Amino acid sequence: MTRRRxxxxxxxxxxxxAATTARQLVRGMAGxxxxxxxxxxxxxxxxxxxxxxxxxxxxxxxxxxxxxxxYGAFCGFRRExxxxxxxxxxxQTMGLAALVAAFALWLIGRIGPGTGLLEAMGKIGLQxxxxxxxxxxxxxxxxxxxxxxxxxxxxxxxxxxxEFGAFGRLFVAAxxxxxxxxxxxxxxxxxxxxxxxxxxxxxxxxxxxxxxxxAIVFYADFRGGRRRTRRDTLLDYPLTETVVAYGVxxxxxxxxxxxxxxxxxxxPYTIVAQIVVLGVVxxxxxxxxxLLLGSGGAGGGNGKP
Amino acid sequence: xESRNRLEWIVLAASLVAIAAVLGVLVWEGFGDxxxxxxxxxxxxxxxxxxxxxxxxxxxxxxxxxxRSAQAVTFIATARVRGREEEATVTVDYLPAGSDVEVAFGFxxxxxxxxxxxxxxxxx
Numbered sequence: 001m002t003r004r005r006x007x008x009x010x011x012x013x014x015x016x017x018a019a020t021t022a023r024q025l026v027r028g029m030a031g032x033x034x035x036x037x038x039x040x041x042x043x044x045x046x047x048x049x050x051x052x053x054x055x056x057x058x059x060x061x062x063x064x065x066x067x068x069x070x071y072g073a074f075c076g077f078r079r080e081x082x083x084x085x086x087x088x089x090x091x092q093t094m095g096l097a098a099l100v101a102a103f104a105l106w107l108i109g110r111i112g113p114g115t116g117l118l119e120a121m122g123k124i125g126l127q128x129x130x131x132x133x134x135x136x137x138x139x140x141x142x143x144x145x146x147x148x149x150x151x152x153x154x155x156x157x158x159x160x161x162x163e164f165g166a167f168g169r170l171f172v173a174a175x176x177x178x179x180x181x182x183x184x185x186x187x188x189x190x191x192x193x194x195x196x197x198x199x200x201x202x203x204x205x206x207x208x209x210x211x212x213x214x215a216i217v218f219y220a221d222f223r224g225g226r227r228r229t230r231r232d233t234l235l236d237y238p239l240t241e242t243v244v245a246y247g248v249x250x251x252x253x254x255x256x257x258x259x260x261x262x263x264x265x266x267x268p269y270t271i272v273a274q275i276v277v278l279g280v281v282x283x284x285x286x287x288x289x290x291l292l293l294g295s296g297g298a299g300g301g302n303g304k305p
Numbered sequence: 306x307e308s309r310n311r312l313e314w315i316v317l318a319a320s321l322v323a324i325a326a327v328l329g330v331l332v333w334e335g336f337g338d339x340x341x342x343x344x345x346x347x348x349x350x351x352x353x354x355x356x357x358x359x360x361x362x363x364x365x366x367x368x369x370x371x372x373r374s375a376q377a378v379t380f381i382a383t384a385r386v387r388g389r390e391e392e393a394t395v396t397v398d399y400l401p402a403g404s405d406v407e408v409a410f411g412f413x414x415x416x417x418x419x420x421x422x423x424x425x426x427x428x429x
Contacts (some may be wrong), residue, residue, distance in 0.1 A: 018312040020328065050374045050401035053336035058328060088317060095320020098327050116369075116403025128327070272361035 031138020036131035038096035044186035049123030056259045057125040067175040074168030166235035176289025177252040177282035185256040194273035209283040215244040216287040224291040249282035344377035350379045363410045369400045378427040384416035
C-alpha cells in the first residue's frame with residue numbers, strides 16, 4: 001500500500017507524492033496564519049522588530065526551534081523516523097514560517113522597498129515565531145485523521161514511554177505558553193499592571209494562576225483533561241505537573257520580558273511583577289496546550305482513561 | 306531508500322535560504338558595529354511640491370543612515386515665504402535604521418528661496 005503522511009509531522013518526508021506535500025503545505029500555512037494572525041495585527045510587534053536587539057530575536061527563534069523539535073519528537077517520533085528526518089521537518093517548518101511571515105507582512109504593507117534590511121528581518125523573525133508554532137500544530141493536531149492512514153491506529157503504543165510523556169507535555173506547555181504570552185508581551189499593559197500592582201496582589205495572582213491551571217487540566221473535565229494519570233514518574237502527579245508547568249510558564253514569561261527590553265533600568269520588583277503578570281497568560285497557554293495534547297490527535301493515549 | 310519528491314526539495318531549499326537570510330542579518334547586525342547612533346536625514350522633493358487651498362506642500366523622505374532606530378524624530382524646515390521666515394514641523398514616530406519614511410512639510414505659500422531642514426530632537 002502507499003505510505004501516506006506520518007502523524008506529527010508538518011511535512012511528508014520520503015515516499016510522499018507532490019500532491020500530498022502540496023496539501024500539507026497549504027495546511028501548514030493556514031495553521032501558521034491561524035496562530036500568527038493576532039501578532040501580525042499588533043502594532044508593537046512591528047515596532048519591536050526594529051527596536052529590539054537583533055540577538056534577542058535570534059534567541060527567541062532558537063527557543064522556538066527547540067520547542068518545535070521537542071513537539072515534533074513527542075508527537076511523531078517513530079521507529080522508522082530518524083533524527084535527521086525530524087530536523088529536516090523542523091527546518092522546513094521554520095523556513096515556511098519565515099516565508100509566510102514575509103509574504104503576510106508585505107501584504108499588509110509593513111515591509112516594502114523602503115524598508116531597511118534589519119527592520120525587515122527583525123519583523124519577519126518575530127512574526128515567524130507564532131506562525132511556526134501554528135505550522136507544527138497543523139501538522140500534529142489539526143490534520144485530518146484520514147490523512148494519517150492506518151498509522152493513527154497504533155499511535156498509543158508508540159509513545160508509551162512515560163518519562164517522555166511527562167517531559168513532552170512540558171515542551172507542549174512551553175510552546176503554548178510562548179504562543180499565548182507573545183500576544184500580550186510586546187504591549188505596554190504588562191508593564192502598566194506590574195507597576196500598579198502591590199506585592200500581596202502579585203502573590204494572589206501567583207496563587208490564582210496555579211489554581212486555574214490545576215483546575216483546567218485536572219478538575220474541570222475539559223476534553224483532554226486528566227482525572228487519573230499513570231503516575232509512573234514524579235512529573236505525572238497533578239500537583240507536581242501543575243507546579244513544574246507553572247515554572248515553565250514563568251521561564252517563558254521571563255524570556256519575553258527580557259527580550260522585549262523590559263528589564264534594563266528596571267527595579268527588581270517591577271521585573272518580577274512583570275514576569276508574574278505575563279505568567280498568568282503563559283500559565284493559561286500551558287494548561288490549554290496540555291489539554292490539546294490529551295484530547296486526541298497525535299500524542300494522546302498517555303493518561304486519558 | 307525512498308526519495309523525497311521535488312516539491313519537498315524546493316520547500317527545503319527555500320526554507321534554508323529564508324532561515325539563513327533572517328538569522329544571518331540578525332546575527333550580523335547583532336554582533337556588528339553599533340558605533341553609529343541614529344543619523345536621521347531628510348531629502349526634499351521640490352519637484353513634487355504642490356499647492357493646496359491651505360498652503361504649499363513639500364514632500365520629503367526621512368531616512369535613518371545610522372545603525373540604531375530612533376523614535377519621535379522631529380524635523381523643522383525653515384524657509385523665507387513672502388519675505389518672512391516660516392517654520393514647518395514634522396514628527397516621525399518611528400524611524401528604523403536604514404529605512405525610509407515619507408513625510409511632507411507645509412508652508413503658507415511657495416518659499417522664495419531654499420528650504421533648510423534641521424533635527425529638533427528624537428528618542429534614541
